[in-house]
Amino acid sequence: MGGDRPARRRGAGADGDGPDPVGRRGARQELPIGSIRRRRHHPHPQHHHRQRGVQDDGLRHGLLLRGDRAGHARAGAAHLAGAGGAGADRGGRARRGGGGAVILVVNTGSSSIKVAIFDDALQQRLSGAADGIGAAAGGLKVGEVTREAQFANHVAALQAVLEQLEAQGFPVSRLRATAHRVVHGGARLTEPVRIDDAVVAEIARCNPLAPLHNPHNLAAINALRDLAPDLAHFASFDTAFHATNPPVATTYAVPPAITERGIRRYGFHGISYASLTRALPGIAGGTLPRRVLAFHLGNGASLCAIRDGRSVATTMGYSPLSGLTMGTRTGDIDGNAVLRMAEEDGIDAAARLLNHESGLTGLSGVGPDMRTLLGDSSPEAAFAVDHFCYWARRHAGSMIAAMEGVDALAFTGGIGENATTVRARIMEGLEWTGLVPDANAAGAARLHAPGSSVGAWVVPAAEERMIAADAAALLDADA
Ligand SMILES: Nc1ncnc2c1ncn2[C@@H]1O[C@H](COP(=O)(O)OP(=O)(O)O)[C@@H](O)[C@H]1O
Ligand SMILES: CC(=O)OP(=O)(O)O
Numbered sequence: 001m002g003g004d005r006p007a008r009r010r011g012a013g014a015d016g017d018g019p020d021p022v023g024r025r026g027a028r029q030e031l032p033i034g035s036i037r038r039r040r041h042h043p044h045p046q047h048h049h050r051q052r053g054v055q056d057d058g059l060r061h062g063l064l065l066r067g068d069r070a071g072h073a074r075a076g077a078a079h080l081a082g083a084g085g086a087g088a089d090r091g092g093r094a095r096r097g098g099g100g101a102v103i104l105v106v107n108t109g110s111s112s113i114k115v116a117i118f119d120d121a122l123q124q125r126l127s128g129a130a131d132g133i134g135a136a137a138g139g140l141k142v143g144e145v146t147r148e149a150q151f152a153n154h155v156a157a158l159q160a161v162l163e164q165l166e167a168q169g170f171p172v173s174r175l176r177a178t179a180h181r182v183v184h185g186g187a188r189l190t191e192p193v194r195i196d197d198a199v200v201a202e203i204a205r206c207n208p209l210a211p212l213h214n215p216h217n218l219a220a221i222n223a224l225r226d227l228a229p230d231l232a233h234f235a236s237f238d239t240a241f242h243a244t245n246p247p248v249a250t251t252y253a254v255p256p257a258i259t260e261r262g263i264r265r266y267g268f269h270g271i272s273y274a275s276l277t278r279a280l281p282g283i284a285g286g287t288l289p290r291r292v293l294a295f296h297l298g299n300g301a302s303l304c305a306i307r308d309g310r311s312v313a314t315t316m317g318y319s320p321l322s323g324l325t326m327g328t329r330t331g332d333i334d335g336n337a338v339l340r341m342a343e344e345d346g347i348d349a350a351a352r353l354l355n356h357e358s359g360l361t362g363l364s365g366v367g368p369d370m371r372t373l374l375g376d377s378s379p380e381a382a383f384a385v386d387h388f389c390y391w392a393r394r395h396a397g398s399m400i401a402a403m404e405g406v407d408a409l410a411f412t413g414g415i416g417e418n419a420t421t422v423r424a425r426i427m428e429g430l431e432w433t434g435l436v437p438d439a440n441a442a443g444a445a446r447l448h449a450p451g452s453s454v455g456a457w458v459v460p461a462a463e464e465r466m467i468a469a470d471a472a473a474l475l476d477a478d479a
């Protein structure tokens, strides 16, 4: 899957460009419908009371959906009728994308939106991504169509993606449901859910806990709920897989009154870990190893100790800031150091520094992109890569202790799937576990030598398929 991802441009790193690090802005982005036809026009009384609290990048352009719903629905329909575009009618002409209703999965990251279309058999029919959102240079790739683009904000990027999906046979009118990755579900949203106003409010409540992610997740959810109010919309949560962590793992050593305020460890990348747990037996052959140490190494990076298929410990905590060194995030840092920065530089500057200007970017002065760093000859870039590998190994020791040993390692995410030298350096540091790494060639799924007492595997990230499966299960339960 990593191979499908559009190349990231220097300076357009995943985490570095979000302009609102503490998620304080209240206004919402709105989706200019342009040529996109709303699925059905059906004014919704509750709709006007929906929780907002979504980031607004400050730009409003084109036709705003909420300005004149009926008018735009008519304009959109007229445009489609005139254009005779692929998939312009629900039951009639053959569409380029083939027949049948589909699920649209939306994975909104800090500077990218990945989408995928799944049919009833959960076969992926089309995938796409817009990246470099908010940066000077971005890109759009949907199916075989690729172009350079500049996206001022997530809603503009979503619109471009939807237009391309429509052009390739998957208009909004053909959707059975939309299904979203939501990074932070807090303590209450611990299973996939159908989105209603209460769910939106709860997600918005978690915005300050995942400032690089939740506001963008909500922007996409609100835009699609506006566009297709009658459609079923679902959310799967990155935090949910870790709901099985014991209290001793999730509780910070603070008085209970603080914990009750929600200040505890949650953990993230859970959709990726859930999907890895399902996929590993098929890749490794046999049943799921009893103790799996999973490495999700992307722009955000974390580890998860998975015992008997359940998360028992993970490196991220209250927010996706802690644990490993990341593209732009510090990973673990002493609370008193944070207080000092807040005191001397102000809270906003400290939040920006911790979330956007640190990690590989801060250490190297080059940027967050591992591929770029590996090709950079400066000592700073080399030190940033050293730091990443060293802390991945150190945290690995902690995860192994939490599950009292390890039977298999599994690497996923853009770095985990593709950066062979990074993987090799992490594995070299774990040979004390009984792991004997193999040649570790690019493209290999098996990374351990014959006779190694610990397995090591590459598991392509399949978050989108997992989210589609969650939504399909809820649709079936409703039927
Ligand atoms: N061939 C490669 N070699 C080294 N690093 C790579 C390669 N392909 C992707 N990456 C790295 O993967 C990271 C992005 O991971 P990804 O999982 O796509 O991020 P996101 O968190 O945005 O989903 C970047 O640091 C990128 O440089
Ligand atoms: C939770 C998180 O860090 O996500 P991402 O890797 O997409 O930034």
Ligand SMILES: [Mg+2]
Pocket (backbone or CB within 6 Å): 109, 298, 299, 300
């Ligand atoms: Mg990711």
